[in-house]
Amino acid sequence: MSIGIALVLFVAALSLGTQTAQAHVHSTCSADDRSYVVVAGDTLSGIAYRYGTNWSSLASYNDIVNPNLIYVNQVVCVPSTGSTRSVSTAVQPQPASAPVASSAPVAPSAPVVSSAPASSGGVTAIIDQVFGPYGSAATQVASCESGLNPGATNPYSSAAGLFQILPSTWSGTSQAGSSPYNAWANAVAAHEIFVRDGYSWSEWTCKA
DSSP, rough: OOHHHHHHHHHHHHHHHHHHHHHOEEEEOOTTSEEEEOTTTTTTHHHHTTTTHHHHHHHHHTTSSTOOOOOOTOOOEOOTTTOOHHHHHHHHHOTTSOOOOOOOOOOOTTEEEOOOOOOOHHHHHHOOOOOOOOHHHHHHHHHHHHTOOTTETTTTOBBBTTTBHHHHHHHSTTTTTSOTTOOHHHHHHHHHHHHHSSSSSOSSSSSO
């Protein structure tokens, strides 16, 4: 095969791949669906939480093979049965002066939750997917740290999310550009810390 023919075939293949990628990014939803256009920093679990569903349902509904891979400007279709959540309620920490649902004093290390816990089954599924064989131990730590509530925050240390990660530690993870109250992002960051520390829970108050 001559170099010229090979070059033509390569360019044609590259063009086809680009068209395929664009077809994946841009889609249209049915009239009954809600549509959401992905922006930088979005995760499928975060979009799902906003619309009152879960990431696995959205992945299946939109034929997304890898839920960790979505694209800026991609249109995600949300079934009309989903209901939009108030994002501000889901992610805003509760002020330290707000009453806690307990008559006993709150210890400095105890997290204050900013909203009702998300479905524990959905959160556990996220942790299992991120941590793999260490999922059970990770769920135990997250349960102790936040009660499996993605919206938990500690008013004394500002530790946030499922795994109660400190802001200074969060900024050193790959998820620094995402909200620590995003369940998927918090689990991914916690896994990075866990691996970095030699597969140990040394940076957490709660141990597996």
